[in-house]
Amino acid sequence: MSQILSWIVLLPALTGFLILLLPKSWETKSRQIAVFASLIVAVLAIWVSQEFDIKSLEPYQFHVKFDWVPMLGIHYDLALDGMNLPLVVMTSLLTPLAFIGTWNQTGVTGTMQRRIAALVLIMETGALGTFLAQDLFLFYIFWETILLPCYLLIGIYGGAERGKATLQFFLYTFAGSIMMLVGIAWLVHSQAQITGHPDASIQTLMNLKLPFDATAGLGGLLSTQGLLFAAFGAAFFIKAPLFPFHAWLATTYRQAPTLVSIYLAAILSKMGAYGILKILIPLFPEATHAFGPVLMSLAAFGIVYGALLAIVQSDFKTAVAYSSLSHVSYILLGLFSMKAEGMGGSLLQMVNHGISITGLFLVAGFLDKRRGSLALKDFGGWAIQTPVLATAFMVIVLSTVALPGSGGFVGEFAILIAAFRVNGYITAVAATGMVLGAVYMLNLYQKTMFGPFADDYVDKVNDLDFREIATMVVLGLFIVGIGMAPQTFMAPSRAAVEESAKRVSPEDALPTRQSLPGQVSNF
Amino acid sequence: MSFSNMFPMYFIQGQQWLGLLPLLCMALTAIATLLLAPLRLQGRATAFAMLLIGSIAAVASTVVFPFSETIIILDGVLVFDRLSQVFSAICVLAGLAAALMSLGFDEREALQTEYFSLIAFAVVGMMAMVSTRNLVFFFVSLELMSLAVYVLVSMHRQSSMASEAGLKYFLLGGAASAVMLYGASILYGTTGSLDVEGIRNAFQSQWGGKLPILPLIGLGLFSVGLLFKIGAFPFHVWIPDVYTGAATPVTGFMISAVKAAATGALLRMSIELFALPVAAEPFLITVLSIIIVATLLFGSLVGARQTRLKRIFAYSTIVHTGYVLLGFLALLGGGAGAKDASSAIVSYTVFYVVMNLGAFAVLTLISPKDNDDISLDQLTGLGTRRPLLAFALSVFLLSMAGIPPTAGFFGKYYIFSAALASGYTWITVVAAIASVVSAIIYLRPMIHMYMKESDESYSALPSNWLGSNMIVGLSLFLTVVMGLIPAWFSKLL
Secondary structure, three states: OOOHHHHHHHHHHHHHHHHHHOOHHHHHHHHHHHHHHHHHHHHHHHHHHHHOOOOOOOOOEEEEEEEEEHHHOEEEEEEEOOOOHHHHHHHHHHHHHHHHHOHHHOOOOHHHHHHHHHHHHHHHHHHHHHHHEOEHHHHHHHHHHHHHHHHHHHHHHOOOOHHHHHHHHHHHHHHHHHHHHHHHHHHHHHHHHHHOOOOOEHHHHHOOOOOOOOOOOHHHOOOHHHHHHHHHHHHHHHHOOOOOOOOOHHHHHHHOOHHHHHHHHHHHHHHHHHHHHHHHHHHOHHHHHHHHHHHHHHHHHHHHHHHHHHHHOOEHHHHHHHHHHHHHHHHHHHHHOOOHHHHHHHHHHHHHHHHHHHHHHHHHHHHHHHHOOOEHHHOOOHHHHOHHHHHHHHHHHHHHOOOEOEHHHHHHHHHHHHHHHHOHHHHHHHHHHHHHHHHHHHHHHHHHHOOOOOOHHHHHOOOOOHHHHHHHHHHHHHHHHHHHOHHHHHHHHHHHHHHHHHHHOOOOOOOOOOOOOOOOOOO | OOHHHHOOOOOOOOHHHHHHHHHHHHHHHHHHHHHOOOOOOOOHHHHHHHHHHHHHHHHHHHHHOOOOOOEEEHHHOEEEOHHHHHHHHHHHHHHHHHHHHHHHHOHHHOOOOHHHHHHHHHHHHHHHHOOOOEHHHHHHHHHHHHHHHHHHHHOOOOOHHHHHHHHHHHHHHHHHHHHHHHHHHHHHHHHOOOEHHHHHHHHHHHHOOOOOHHHHHHHHHHHHHHHHHHOOHHHOOHHHHHHHHOOHHHHHHHHHHHHHHHHHHHHHHHHHHHOOOOOOOHHHHHHHHHHHHHHHHHHHHHHOOOOEHHHHHHHHHHHHHHHHHHHHHHHHHOOOOHHHHHHHHHHHHHHHHHHHHHHHHHHHHHOOOOOOOOEHHHHOOHHHHOHHHHHHHHHHHHHHHOOOOOHHHHHHHHHHHHHHHOOOHHHHHHHHHHHHHHHHHHHHHHHHHHOOOOOHHHOOOOOOOHHHHHHHHHHHHHHHHHHHOHHHHOOOO
């Protein structure tokens, strides 16, 4: 039982390899096996989240740690630290839901079922491992594990322009992560010079005082800490993505099969945001402070830019892709505010966005499967023929536009408050995104569900089947649940987030939090 | 220094035989295999069996009779230590793997027994090359290896390009050897010694580490021969043509064993000759840095545009030369990374040899009988035609691209971390950028294997030779295991 986190992380990939080795006659059972395995993982994840002791002083729980490559100070090191708990639960729950919700789209041939099931499970291992890793190098390994299955899935089962999409996706993300690898090697080396033996655990590296010199050129980017910030930032900003590192996003999301779009938008983008929260800010606090205004401006610009692009799209899935860019930018805005409530809001928003974007891409999948097209001009008036689909879509829309009562409202509100405490002008720009968000979501809803029929095609449309309804009901329950009682979802992460915020900006302690006497600034 | 001083009478005794044993095994194998044809004992199977026994005996003798201290024979003409053992074993095993591949690949070519003898001779040359401190003996070993490989390249008689490739390799290789010999003569002229230790002592006693121009030129010219063999930037031009012209197993032999031997020799020279006091010589460091950047950028940019598989691997090997040289830069730069750099280079070489042998074994299995210069289009649909083979090739390609958790990733990380520790940040960043560009080289075959519609015209399977399949399986196993448990393989040196 002490290895429970290892089971959570490795079970999906092991099942994935098992599925690859199944005999031909079992091929059509791949999806069932995948759903079963991912449900076990979900149950385990929920169990550890219940067992997680909020009041405990031990920051790392269910800790598994042993040496992996001693020469380079690399450990196999997994732990729940509160910050990653909501994301682990989200990932483990969304995976079976995504499988079930896209059931009818992944099943053309047995080979296709087998490959998709296996590769998605390997991606789940990569995501869960990234969230749980407490060793920087292990973090990188799991981070890269995602890349290849994703590349293959889009390349084999993607849309017509998949060749261009995959190459773009692979080169962008690989360029980012190879810079992170160089950064890791550098960090571990600096650490080894001080203590004499290398150690790649994040906790140890956090105590490194890396020199930051604001006069070093490009506002300090050329000092040691600035360069490392850039190296890690490259990986995280591309994956999230932060404007202007988003060029790969629309093509890739558009060309990917629904299941992979869900994974990209709901889970992979959170890996980027989590990297900022877990690694970038704690390891390079001075650099993040120095570039904070620039980064917040980029995030605010990304909110508006993504929303405007989403409004003018004529393709459903591309519009959803840009809406994702806009919403992820909110998360980044909250993180770069470096305030406890902003970072906490961002963490909550990561979960909210994960759920609502899953819903949106599922709806895109439903529409595509029924109509064979995603061009908005081909839709209209579906609310009459498919009332269940229309209702489910409405719930997702309301959650996405952050209606009070949905989880999105709590998260975005906290982010905007935190951002306002840092810079009112940037926040004013960012807040317009909420209005624009309502515009493009309602626009999408109207053009598909209301209005005249695009042609007589609508006569043949079926409503959601049992599996699809079940998926949407579960998503809806989560949306309402988080909206009604966000604290029950966020309580485990509160201590960890506040601890992190205290480290990076000790001078603005929250009034709700007790400042420790004798605490000194580390600047 | 008279001739008798240079090569005095000498009796080999006791433990020295232990060190000599692997070399003797291979030399005997080479000669015995050569005798098969004159004795009218024709038969490739016999020749291969002899090579197999000789190789196993050579590798086994290093395992069965391990020795801890360095064994020096003839005042350093032969030196047996950990480094020579590791690189000898790599070369022997790579030669054996290439021979095994040829056995199934060249059945229609009616290979002569001499083919296996030539492989054995080349391996003897390699083993001697990585185990010597004497510049003349080094040159002779290098030529022994090179002459055997020149013939192996030209032996691919069904290809019209083979003789051209062989001639090109011979002429350029000969020129490089001449330059190298000239460098050695300058070193001898300025220091009065042909022995690496003698030269280093002379450097120290005469100039106290700050070298004047003439011995620097000598060192530079001497390095040219080795840089030629490993294919560093200005000396890389022969690689694509020669690799394409040679038969696929011979290309596999060159890309693995010849590269490993040259790397091993360069490592010995770097540790013993170029090491302090020359280490901090800024001129040599600058030249090496320029060579590294040019090699990396040239290999990855040109490689990304190739459409024939052997050329793709040729440019891939140029890129890998850039990474290995980055390790040498860390070693010679004398920073904090120097002590890790040599073990990084050894690990990298082992990983590199394994994945390239695996990839070439796959190539021998998918090449049609009439023309083994296959193009990317011929890979189309391999993912559905031969899923296991396609999977194996993908793993090798990913390992070359340095994607975790494969062996190649750790090899690259060792090199990067040594270079950063020695303070070469910007060159490491260039190497990182090159590895992004070179990812295209490795992705394109995968795109053809998995993402394009299968072309029926290539569906006939050329070969299913068990030997090549075994190499694929073993390399695949090693690539994955070395990626998952790299610690087992990082203490080789």
